[in-house]
Amino acid sequence: MMKKIQRFGGAMFTPTLLFAFAGIMVGFSIVFMNEQIMGSLASPNSLWYQMWDVVSAGAWMVFSQLPLLFALALPIALAKKQQARACLESVATYLTFNYFVGKMLQHWGSNFGVDFAADVVTGNGLANIAGIKTLDTGMVGALLIAGIVIWAHNRFFDAELPDMIGIFRGSSLVVAICFFIMIPTALLTCIVWPKVQIGMTHLQTFFMNSGNLGVWCYAFLQKILIPTGLHHFIYAPFCYDSVIVPGGTSVYWATHIQDFQTNVHTLKEMYPIGFSLSGMAKVFGSIGVFGAFYATARKEKRKKLLGLMVPVTLTAMLTGITEPLEFTFLFIAPSLFVVHALLDACISTVSFALGVVGDFGGGLINWVALNWLPLGAYHYKTYITQVVIGIVFAFIWFFVFTFMIKKFDLKTPGRESDDEEMKLFN
Template sequence: MMKKIQRFGAAMFTPVLFFAFYGLTVGLSLLFTNSDILGSIANKGTAWYNFWYVVQQGSWTVFNQLPLLFVIGLPIGLAKKAQARACLETLVIYLTFNYFVNAILTLSGSTFGVNFNLSPGVTNGVSSGLAMIAGIKTLDTGMLGAILIAGITVYLHDKFFEKRLPAYLGIFQGSVFVAAIGFVVMIPTALAICLIWPKVQGGMGSLQGFLSSSGVIGVWIYTFLERILIPTGLHHFIYAPFTLGPAVVPDGIVAYWAKHLPDFATSTKSLKEMFPAGGFALTGHSKVFGCLGIALAIYATAKPEKKKIVAGLLIPATLTAMLSGVTEPLEFTFLFVAPALFAVHAVLAATLAATEYAFGVSGYFCDGLINWFALNWLPLFKYHPFTYITQIIIGLCFTAIYFFVFRFLILKFNFATPGREAEDEETKLYTKADYKAKQGAAVENKREVVEGSQALQFLQALGGSENIDDVTNCATRLRVSVKDESKLAPDSVFKKAGAHGVVRKGKAIQVIVGLSVPQVREEFEGLLGSE
C-alpha cells in the first residue's frame, strides 16, 4: 500500500511542475499591466498593455484548465505500460464522465440537491458548485474528480490494455477496449458522484470556515506535517487539497491567488484580512530563510580542510532551494546521517510560518524567491510594504535561529554532516563542474555515453533489470521497487554515479538524483525495455 501511495504522490509532480513557469508569467504580466507601478505606458489600450494582455491570457492556461492538466498528466506517472495511450484514454473517459454528470443533473438536478440552473463558478463570493470542463457544464469536482477518474482509468488500462480479443473483434482491442469498459464504468460513477459530491461540497464549506478561523495553530500543524512527511513522499497528500483543491478556497490557493492578484494589488486592506487562506501557503519561508541557516551551520561545523568541498555542495543546493523552492538536494545532505535534524527542521519551519502569519504575512509563498518577486513583492509592494518588510525581518531572525540551533545540535551530538565524516570515509561531494566534466568525457565516444550513463549505473547498482519491479519519480527522486533488496550496491556506488543519497525502506528504494530525474527515469525505463 505504501508503494502505491508513494507512486501516486510522485505522479502528482508531472503536472505540478508547470506551475513554476506559468505562475511566473502570470505575475510578470500582471506587473507590467499595472499603471500604478509603470505609469501611463501600462494604461489600457497602449501597445505595451496589449502585448502583455496577450501574454497574460496565455499564462492562465494551466490555472484555468487544472482538471484537464491532471487528467492527462497523472497517467504518465501512474500507468505501468503505454503511458501515452493511457493519457488519451483518461481524457476520453473523463470527458465521458462529465457528459454523464451533465445529463443526470439536467434531467433531475433537484433530486440531488443541485440547482443546475446556476452559472458555473463563484458569484458574489458564493460558489455554485458547478464548473465548465472542456465546454461541459458539470459538478465542480476539481482536482479530486480528475484524480479519481485518472486513477480508475489507469487501473483499467493496466488490466485490459493488452487483453487479446477474438480476431473479428480486433478493432476493439487496446485503447478502444479500455475506453469501452470505462464508458460503462462511468455511468454508475457519475451517478455516485451526483449523490455524494454535493454533500462533500457542503463539508468543504465547513472545513474552509474551520481552517480559515483556526489561525496560527492551524498554520503550524499544516506546515509541520508538510515538512516532516517529505522523506516518505506523503507530503503531497497534505498540501494538494490546499494548494490544488478547494480545502480553504475555491479552485485551490495557487489558482485563487493568481486570479485575484489584481484585486490584492490595488487594495490597502491587510493581505491577511483579504486572503486568510494564505497562511497555508507560507511553506516557502523555510526554503528561503531556513535553508540558508542550515547551510551556514553545516559549513561552519565542517572540518577546516573540508570546508571548500562542502561549500561546493552547499552553494548550488542552497541557491536551488532559495530561488526555486526545491529543497531536497539540501535537505537530503543531512537527512540520512542525522534524521533528528530533519525533525528539528520541521518544527522550526512550522514555527517560522506560524510566526509570519501571526504578524500579518499572507500570500502565495510556497516556492522560492523567483515566485516571491513575481507573484508577491513586485505587484503588491506599493500597497503592502510594511507586510513584506516585516516578513524579511522575521525571516532573517529565523535564519539566525536555524544557524545556532543546527550548529549547537551538530556539535553537541557530533552528527556526521558533510565535512565531518570519519577520516577513513570517502568525502566525495559532486559539484556542477564534476558533472560537466564527466559528461564531456562521455561525449567523446557514443558507446561510452550509453555504457557510462547515470541511468545505467543506477540500474546496475539496483541489481539489474531482473531485480526491478516498478519505477517512477518525483521532483528530485527516482523511486524504484525492487524484488530483492539484498542485491543492491552500497550507497557509495550510487553516489559515484552522481546520486545525492539513497533512501532504503525494504523493497522501496529512493535514489536522490536532483532536478534531472525525469530524464534519468526516461532513460532508465528505456534500458529496462531494451533488456
C-alpha cells in the same frame, strides 16, 4: 506500499512544476496591464494592453485547467506500460466523465440540489473544465477518474481480442471500458459530491478560524511526513482543492491577485489564510542549514562541501524543491530533521501572526512572480516584515543546527571520516 505512495506523490508533484513559468508570466501580465503602474501605456484600448492580455490568457492555462493536468499527470508515474497511451486514455475519459456530469445536471440538477442554470463563479460548486460546464470536483475528481483509467489500462491494455474486433485493442478497449464505467460514476458524483461540497464549506470555516495553531500543525505535518511521501496528502487538498477556499489556495490566490492590488486593507484582512507559507523555510531555512554545515565542516572538506551544497541550496531557495537538501541530513541525522520540521512550523506561524500571507509555498521565483512583483507597490511593508522574519529565523536555524551538530557529533556533510565519501542521499 510505501513505494506506491511515493510514486503517487511524484505524480501529484508533476503539474506543480509548471507553476514557476506560468506564475512568472501571470505576474508580468498583471503588472504590465496595471494603469497605476504603467500609466496610459496600459490603457485597455492600447496595443500594449491587448498584447499582454493575450499573454495573460495563455499564462492562466495552468491555473484554470489544473484538474485536467492532474488527470493527465497521474498515469505518467502509475501506469505499468505505455504511459503515453495511458495519459491519452485518462484525458479522454476525464472529459467524457465531465460531459456525463454536465448533461445529468442539465436534466436533473434540481434533484441533486444543484442550480445548474447558474453562472460558473468561484464557490457555487460549478466549474468549466476544458469548456465543459460541470460539477466542481477539483483535484479529487481528476484523481479518481485517472485512478480508474490506470486500473483499466494496467488490466486490459494488452488483452487479446478476436481478429474481427481487433481494432478495439489497446487504448480503444480501455477507453470503451471506462466509457461505461463513467456513467454510474458520473451519477454517483452528482448524488454525493454536492453533499461533500457542503462539508467542505464547513471545513473552510473551521480552518479559517483555526488561527496560528492550525497553521503550526499544518506546517509541521507537511514537513515531518516528507520521508514517508505522505506529505502530499497534507498540502495537496489545501493547495489544489477546496478545503480552505474554492479551487485551492494556489489557484484562488493567482486568480484574485488583482483584488489584492489596494492598500486600503492589509493583505491579511483580504486573505486571512496562512497555509501557503512553507516557502519561508525553503528559502531562509535552507540558508541557515547551509551555513551550519559549512561552519561545522572540517576545513579541508569545505571546498568540496561548497560544490555539493551550493547547487541543492540554490535549488531549494529558487524553486522550493527541498528534498535534495533535506535528504543530505535526513538519514544521517534524523534528529536534525525533527528540529527542522519544528522550525518550519514556527517560521510559518510567526509570519502569519505578523501579517505575512500570500502564495509563498515555493521558492523565490514563485515569491517574485505571484507576490512581490504584482503587489509590492501596495504591500511592501508586509514583504519587508517577511524578509526580516526570514533573516532572524535563518540565524536561528544556523545556531540551532550548529549547536546540535557539535554537541552530538552528527556526521553531516563535511564531517565524514577520511575514508567516507561526501554525497547526497535519496
